[in-house]
Amino acid sequence: MIIYKKVIDISLSLENCRKLNAQIGFVPTMGALHNGHISLLEMSKKQNQLTVCSIFVNPTQFNDKADFEKYPTTIEADIAALESVGCDVLFLPSVEEIYPDKNSLAHYNLGSLETVLEGKYRPGHFQGVCQVVDRLLSIIQPSAIYLGQKDYQQCMVLQKLIQLKNYNTQLIVCPTLRENSGLAMSSRNIRLSDSGKVAAIAIYNSLLFIKENIARLPLVDLKNQVETSLLQQGFSAVDYVEICDAASLETITDYTPTTSTVVLVAAFIEGVRLIDNMVIS
Numbered sequence: 095m096i097i098y099k100k101v102i103d104i105s106l107s108l109e110n111c112r113k114l115n116a117q118i119g120f121v122p123t124m125g126a127l128h129n130g131h132i133s134l135l136e137m138s139k140k141q142n143q144l145t146v147c148s149i150f151v152n153p154t155q156f157n158d159k160a161d162f163e164k165y166p167t168t169i170e171a172d173i174a175a176l177e178s179v180g181c182d183v184l185f186l187p188s189v190e191e192i193y194p195d196k197n198s199l200a201h202y203n204l205g206s207l208e209t210v211l212e213g214k215y216r217p218g219h220f221q222g223v224c225q226v227v228d229r230l231l232s233i234i235q236p237s238a239i240y241l242g243q244k245d246y247q248q249c250m251v252l253q254k255l256i257q258l259k260n261y262n263t264q265l266i267v268c269p270t271l272r273e274n275s276g277l278a279m280s281s282r283n284i285r286l287s288d289s290g291k292v293a294a295i296a297i298y299n300s301l302l303f304i305k306e307n308i309a310r311l312p313l314v315d316l317k318n319q320v321e322t323s324l325l326q327q328g329f330s331a332v333d334y335v336e337i338c339d340a341a342s343l344e345t346i347t348d349y350t351p352t353t354s355t356v357v358l359v360a361a362f363i364e365g366v367r368l369i370d371n372m373v374i375s
């Protein structure tokens with residue numbers, strides 16, 4: 095695996111690959127890699143001649159400074175994991191390489207996607223995600239970008255970015271990888287104690303509970319019941335339990351089995367904010 099830290103170096107190298115008509119698959123990450131990331135890299139390797147991974151903890155997407163400072167970094171283990179999965183190129187830029195002019199950060203018209211769910215609780219977050227991914231897409235110019243369904247709203251936001259900026263890149267959403275317990279894999283899980291990890295399974299069980307009862311109980315009762323139960327099972331706060339139209343992310347008040355629906359949860363345990371979702375088709 096070749097590691098590039100400078101935009102100029104990776105750009106030149108990838109330009110040569112494109113001249114040879116190589117399809118480039120891209121997996122953007124903030125490091126602290128887990129099997130969920132590895133599954134994205136494996137998918138990219140299957141579908142492309144060249145796979146590029148980026149590791150960059152993007153400061154502009156953290157609305158909470160403490161969250162940014164606490165974000166786990168495990169670079170040596172990450173490089174070993176990338177080598178073992180056969181990743182071809184790692185892009186490991188500095189803040190200056192990504193944001194040469196910090197005073198002129200772009201703004202994107204994301205419509206209602208920016209103000210609901212994660213957007214409501216993490217103001218500015220999706221602008222930051224778009225800023226970094228826009229920059230990375232312009233440097234790497236991949237045929238496909240691979241993202242995990244765990245960040246459901248982020249996938250929708252980045253699909254919108256691709257449209258807005260007319261990128262010739264296909265977005266591939268890969269299924270959420272879970273521990274045997276059902277807990278969705280996340281870099282943030284490193285910060286949970288063993289008992290926290292056990293208690294955190296309540297999020298997945300809540301999603302299953304809603305899925306099983308969605309056609310039977312009023313949605314508002316389901317959401318209230320789940321919120322109360324998360325608080326009783328060790329979560330300190332629940333940002334949201336929402337049931338939405340899977341295509342628009344608008345909250346639905348009545349369930350229609352013919353419409354694709356997504357249940358989304360964000361809640362805190364041991365000071366760690368976890369998100370998860372489940373699509374009910």
Ligand code: PAF
Pocket residue numbers: 122123124150152155223226227245248
């Ligand atoms: O999902 C993430 O890890 C980040 O939001 C991303 C897409 C790498 C942008 O920083």
